[in-house]
Amino acid sequence: xxxxxxxxxxxxxxxxxxxxxxxxxxxxxxxxxxxxxxxxxxxxxxxxxxxxxxxxxxxxxxxxxxxxxxxxxxxxxxxxxxxxxxxxxxxxxxxxxxxxxxxxxxxxxxxxx
Amino acid sequence: xxxxxxxxxxxxxxxxxxxxxxxxxxxxxxxxxxxxxxxxxxxxxxxxxxxxxxxxxxxxxxxxxxxxxxxxxxxxxxxxxxxxxxxxxxxxxxxxxxxxxxxxxxxxxxxxxxx
Numbered sequence: 001x002x003x004x005x006x007x008x009x010x011x012x013x014x015x016x017x018x019x020x021x022x023x024x025x026x027x028x029x030x031x032x033x034x035x036x037x038x039x040x041x042x043x044x045x046x047x048x049x050x051x052x053x054x055x056x057x058x059x060x061x062x063x064x065x066x067x068x069x070x071x072x073x074x075x076x077x078x079x080x081x082x083x084x085x086x087x088x089x090x091x092x093x094x095x096x097x098x099x100x101x102x103x104x105x106x107x108x109x110x111x112x113x
Numbered sequence: 114x115x116x117x118x119x120x121x122x123x124x125x126x127x128x129x130x131x132x133x134x135x136x137x138x139x140x141x142x143x144x145x146x147x148x149x150x151x152x153x154x155x156x157x158x159x160x161x162x163x164x165x166x167x168x169x170x171x172x173x174x175x176x177x178x179x180x181x182x183x184x185x186x187x188x189x190x191x192x193x194x195x196x197x198x199x200x201x202x203x204x205x206x207x208x209x210x211x212x213x214x215x216x217x218x219x220x221x222x223x224x225x226x227x228x
Contacts, residue, residue: 001171001172032215034216036217042221043205043219043220043221043222044156044205044219045219046216046217049215049216051215089155089156093215095215098143098144098161098209099209099215099217100144100146100158100161101146101158101217102158103155103156103158104155105154105155106154106155
């Protein structure tokens with residue numbers, strides 16, 4: 001089955017700096033890669049996603065890149081703000097499998113004001 | 114987006130007992146999943162709840178321990194059976210966005226503490 005690895009487990013940045021979180025997946029059939037943000041005590045929520053037919057996607061300060069050959073995908077947050085502090089999860093799923101989603105271990109991001 | 118209600122939101126249970134968590138969605142959904150999130154950890158998929166048939170369990174999870182019902186397209190239950198302290202966790206119901214969207218929507222979770 002699918003296995004998703006995520007690094008780093010913890011990331012601390014200064015406000016205004018960029019943050020990068022990296023993930024790898026094992027199943028070449030995976031074709032949908034979402035990123036979820038989970039604030040303390042709350043449910044995970046989708047912040048951005050990318051499909052396997054796209055190499056890069058951007059939404060304001062957030063961007064995601066995908067390298068299908070290497071089975072790598074990354075989340076980039078620019079101009080970080082204290083409210084970006086949360087746990088971020090990458091995930092992988094297969095559309096033909098009903099989008100059964102497997103999550104990475106998570107990255108706890110601290111943005112210092 | 115789907116609105117998902119889970120109950121109970123939290124409970125304290127005694128070792129050896131069982132607890133059933135309910136998940137109600139405000140619209141009909143095809144895909145419904147149950148996840149476990151242990152304190153400070155990631156989300157681990159327990160099973161896919163299939164309407165009208167047996168749930169599909171992930172490796173390490175079995176029906177005797179985590180029986181699941183899915184009587185219709187808006188409701189599911191997860192039972193945690195014969196609980197031990199290792200079952201203390203947050204259990205999350207989630208549904209797919211539908212129409213091939215891929216996004217998952219989550220319930221607020223059920224926090225179980227087993228003494």
